[in-house]
Amino acid sequence: MLSRMALTRLKRSRASFIACFMTGVAVASGSEKAITVCELMGKLELGTKMMVRVRGSFEATSESIALIDSTCSKPFVTDSYRWPSGIALKSADSIKEEKVPYKTRDSFVKAVQRSELAGKRMRRLMATVSGIVITREKYDVVRHKGRPIGGNGYGHLSYFPAQLIVHEVSDIEELDW
Numbered sequence: 001m002l003s004r005m006a007l008t009r010l011k012r013s014r015a016s017f018i019a020c021f022m023t024g025v026a027v028a029s030g031s032e033k034a035i036t037v038c039e040l041m042g043k044l045e046l047g048t049k050m051m052v053r054v055r056g057s058f059e060a061t062s063e064s065i066a067l068i069d070s071t072c073s074k075p076f077v078t079d080s081y082r083w084p085s086g087i088a089l090k091s092a093d094s095i096k097e098e099k100v101p102y103k104t105r106d107s108f109v110k111a112v113q114r115s116e117l118a119g120k121r122m123r124r125l126m127a128t129v130s131g132i133v134i135t136r137e138k139y140d141v142v143r144h145k146g147r148p149i150g151g152n153g154y155g156h157l158s159y160f161p162a163q164l165i166v167h168e169v170s171d172i173e174e175l176d177w
Helices: 004-023 037-043 107-120
Strands: 049-060 065-068 086-091 123-134 141-144 147-151 163-176
Touching (some): 037 049, 037 086, 049 086, 049 163, 107 163
Parallel strands (some): 086 163
Antiparallel strands (some): 049 123, 141 147
């Protein structure tokens, strides 16, 4: 006999699977092990739209919220521009251009608040974020004196190559720098 908690998780994962199937999004179950930001960067392609669980350094500032890892050896590259190894995070409630089969849970707001406090104490947060990651069909790279300096990404100043529409934030750890 399944516990009440196990039944609730099963119902949620079944509902998420059906909703993702109906919207054409690849599914990653909640019980699946999280991949790192670097592993995700290696899997990104133009027009990516898939459900993921990603673990990385959760950073929230007044200008952006992102999951990053500066140690990645395989960056996402378009038109010779090497994008930063990170993913802009966005609440499902604030997305108008993408339809998602869920609402962002309160854990996202709590993680943002906790990240801001951790930064004041010179600490960082590691977190696992689940949701739908998307990339553009086409990236336009801006050049200065022939060198690529940026593109039409996501987040503040279009800095990141991908955006994760957050469903939930979990497994938060506060670490020293």
